Amino acid sequence: MDRLDWKIIDALERDGRKSFADLGETVGLSKSPCWTRVRSLEEQGIIRGYAARLDPVALGLEVQSFVEVRISLNAHADFEAAVMAHPAVVECHTTAGDSDYMLKVFARSVDHLDELLRYDLSKLPGVHRLATVVCLKTIKRQGQLAEWARTTEQR
Helix, strand or coil, rough: CHHHHHHHHHHHCCCCCCCCCHHHHHHCHHHHHHHHHHHEEEEEEECCCCCCCCCCCCCCCCCEEEEEEEEHHHHHHHHHHHHHHCCCCEEEEECCCCCEEEECCCCCCHHHHHHHHHHHHCCCCEEEEEEEECCCCCCCCCCHHHHHHHHHCCC
């Protein structure tokens, strides 16, 4: 990636709704070359898509939690398929350490979270143990990757 590609992904990460004309003006290109570069970045998988960032609290999902999950050895595929289909799980990561997975979950209330943990997530395939941390306040959400990746590129 060159300097212009970095500028493009930084600008799109900040505002994915920019028109190609506005984006080109921001990065110093005309509309057509800008469009060509964006398409190339999409084809390379650097830009994976475009979406609105929703505010969970405004949607009534006021309780954010992180759930560590330990599962049985032969249940990874079934567990991952169930997590992919579960709407309350917005992120799922494999982890090293005491747990196998870390889930990011939103709920309407603590009672709703309790129900979700007891009657839903604990019954996913292969689950042995759940350990939940409730987030009290979000300080930063959805940081900017482009600038961080660019500045650490040569380290």
